[in-house]
Amino acid sequence: MFPFHGYELFLKTSNFWECFDPLYLTVNKRDRYNVRIQDNISIAEYRQIYGDEWPEEWKLKYPVFDQIQVPMLQNREDMIKWVTRNGDIVNYSTGQVWCDLRCSNAIKDWHHIVWFSQMVPKHAFILWLAIWNRLSTQDRMSKWNLSKSYSCALCDEVPDSVAHLFFECSYSRKVWEIMKTKLLFKGLSYKIGSVIEVLEKYPFKKQIWSVINRIVIAAIVYYIWQERNSRIFKGMKRDSQGLSMKVQEFIKVKLLTLKVKHTKSVQQAGEIWQINWNC
Structure with a gap:
């Protein structure tokens, strides 16, 4: 499982692994090499090879790929949206990510x-x-x-x-x-x-x-x-x-x-x- 709530990606030229840092840590180097996905591959290049699907080898070995989609291509600037713990899609920010990840306790009276x-x-x-x-x-x-x-x-x-x-x-x-x-x-x-x-x-x-x-x-x-x-x-x-x-x-x-x-x-x-x- 990912240690966060999720990305909603609309990317075209961005580096694939920069957008999916957790995937880079999840998929070992041998598995990346076996499906011929290089470290510098872009989103557009990935979709030319596999389209909307993840490699079958990955889906069989890593259940996490059943929970996420291959990012979409749009004719607009690259952007990253964050899916909050409440399910809202907002602009990505480290502050919002921190608020979603941290444990929230009741505010003390003092x-x-x-x-x-x-x-x-x-x-x-x-x-x-x-x-x-x-x-x-x-x-x-x-x-x-x-x-x-x-x-x-x-x-x-x-x-x-x-x-x-x-x-x-x-x-x-x-x-x-x-x-x-x-x-x-x-x-x-x-x-x-x-x-x-x-x-x-x-x-x-x-x-x-x-x-x-x-x-x-x-x-x-x-x-x-x-x-x-x-x-x-x-x-x-x-x-x-x-x-x-x-x-x-x-x-x-x-x-x-x-x-x-x-x-x-x-x-x-x-x-x-x-x-x-x-x-």
């Missing part, structure tokens, strides 16, 4: 927290991994090396995990406590899952606090993860106050790039973050 236009891509990626619990934390690595003992590089108390780093660890907890003073949500939990649940319920609009909340949580997760790796792999350390200042400096620079309108929320955010937007 996707707007991670993926939006103002988000920093590398921050979004690390936050996405954290939410899915796919960061290479020590609790995961210990399953591969049972003989080694681990301890969190930030607090040196227990092996780290996503739940520990964000924000049960005594080090990251201090960072989180400092950063929460810059948000409207003062009673946010010390568990990353609970924080995401709270943000899920917040309106995902271009309102200034909606943007700030999402930028802040992603930046904190990114810089804590970066600090953890710097301690493990580079032996470099910053105290929680220093890391908090680093996060705040980055966020202030990021917020200054936003185009905002003069509203009470913008004025409030400017006062808290000590930013003077030229509205």
Whole structure:
């Protein structure tokens, strides 16, 4: 079986195998040679030899040829159409092919927290991994090396995990406590899952606090993860106050790039973050 839904071809001079890459992999070189079909044969040349039929040897050996037709010749420009998973014939594009081939899962309620236009891509990626619990934390690595003992590089108390780093660890907890003073949500939990649940319920609009909340949580997760790796792999350390200042400096620079309108929320955010937007 082909690993795709199908081509609808209207070709005249195109190379036969370029249009049927999967066939080229399916039919071995000996079988191609036996029926005198060369690698550089065109669609028109093929039809002059076999017309609308596939070689009998191929049909007997490869059942896939019962499911596809020899491409048609038309007096127009060569084109390729894609048959989607819904049976619609559309212009061929790699994007459409990818949409048809990939496994589609339900959209998560938190996707707007991670993926939006103002988000920093590398921050979004690390936050996405954290939410899915796919960061290479020590609790995961210990399953591969049972003989080694681990301890969190930030607090040196227990092996780290996503739940520990964000924000049960005594080090990251201090960072989180400092950063929460810059948000409207003062009673946010010390568990990353609970924080995401709270943000899920917040309106995902271009309102200034909606943007700030999402930028802040992603930046904190990114810089804590970066600090953890710097301690493990580079032996470099910053105290929680220093890391908090680093996060705040980055966020202030990021917020200054936003185009905002003069509203009470913008004025409030400017006062808290000590930013003077030229509205």
